[in-house]
Amino acid sequence: MAKEIFIPELHAGQLRIWTEGSEFQYNVVRCGRRYGKTVMLVALACSYVTRLFPKPGTDRKEGGKVGIFTAEYRQYQEIFDALVEILGPLIRSQSRSEKRILLKNKGKIDFWVTNDNKLAGRGREYDCVLIDEAAFTKSPEMLEEIWPKSIKPTLLTRRGRAWVFSTPDGIDDANFFYAICHEPKYGFHEHYAPTSDNPFVPPDELEKERQNNDPRVFQQEFLAEFVDWSKDALLDVEKLFVDGKPVDTPTTCDAIFAVMDTALKGGTENDGTGIVYFALEQTYTAPRLTIIDWDVTQMKASLLPEYIPGVYANLERLATLCRPRMGSYGVFMEDAAMGAILNQKAQTEGWDMKPIDSVLTSKGKDERAILASSHHYLEKAKISHEAFNKTVVFKQKTANHLWRQIAGFHLADKDAHKRADDLFDCYTYGLIIAFGNSAAL
Helix, strand or coil: CCCCCCCCCCCHHHHHHHHHHHHCEEEEEEEECCCHHHHHHHHHHHHHHCCCECCCCCCEECCCEEEECCCCCHHHHHHHHHHHHHHHHHEEEECCCCCCCEEEECCCCEECCCCCCCCCCCCCCEEEEEHHHHHHHHCCCHHHHHHHHHHHHHHHCCCCCEEEEEECCCCCCHHHHHHHHCCCHCCCEEEECCCHHHCCCCCCHHHHHHHHHHHHHHHHHHHCCCCCCCCCCCCCCCHHHHCEECCCCCCCCCEEEEEEEEECCCCCCCCCCEEEEEEEEEECCCCCEEEEEEECCCCCCHHHHHHHHHHHHHHHHHHHHHHHHEEEEEECCCCCCCCHHHHHHHHHHCCCEEECCHHHHHHCHHHHHHHHHHHHCCCCEEEEEEHCCCCCCEEEEEEEEHHHHHCCCCCCCCCCCCCHHHHHHHHHHHHHHHHHHHHHH
């Protein structure tokens, strides 16, 4: 008895793109958030892997071969899970560690991570290649190396097709997604799909997003337009003021907490250890997060456990000033690299330390910044006089490094790997923990 599977139903806009795209070998879909690109990608993968294609050099047919490429490991996890659930009755074997799904009809789906992997796809052959979040692949490696030398040749013997999906991420001629949307020489047919084309997105909710976001963020994330972020910083630091001035440290609040970002790197070109202290008010006033202190330093990883008790001592000092009704929530720490080690040590030392949700930490820096930007834009965060006037020596420079990092952050920055932004990370984490992910508190 034949096994049935149920491929996700596509809305009218997705069907239009699928139909139009059938006439072209290379397709690129420039779409807004919540348009449904993952559903469309999954539907395409199912369509190809369940069809029978001639096996080159023989008179036999077998299931289609599909290669799915994402910039980072975490980006293909949702796709993998969806395909396993849909294709369940047809699957012969699956392996998340080996990044593949094999079907009983000899169809196959391979998963590849492109960042720092110039060999992604090399040596394979596919009937269809699907590239997700293409704007977030590394530049210029994806455009100059990985696509032309590793991925594109996989389509040669089987006359395969390519579908590329992404929301834009700035203007950069060396970025793969930007280039294939603008340069005809790459041979891609472009499909444009703003969020509003998804009939399942309520117009009133989309209007709320327009009102609650920086116009540039809405233009990029929901209108799916390319925005030049090089001219202005993402976050307007004036929004941290009231009447053009910092605020007083609150004498009462609901809670205080700290967010810490650390790294194992060293040298003047890399991150240090940053920490930002916040006071949260939301019971008797409009929700507000006040930056009440911060610090940034560089030290050997082995000395970090000796630094942590001073963080808790400072939280106690700040608690006497802010008198939090619900006390201190402790320290929120990235659960990666040295942060993971400190989170484990916290259990034996009795530190009140909480790992930041991996769903949040696994997102790219730009994506986290965009998630936090709506709260900043709505002026939910302020900075105290003490935090604004503070300076420390970091990387041989005496300055208010928190202020400099917030004021200097640009999306789609080609030199991001050279930029110190540990305090900026703490600030965006704090906003998202307080307002964008209340369960984390």
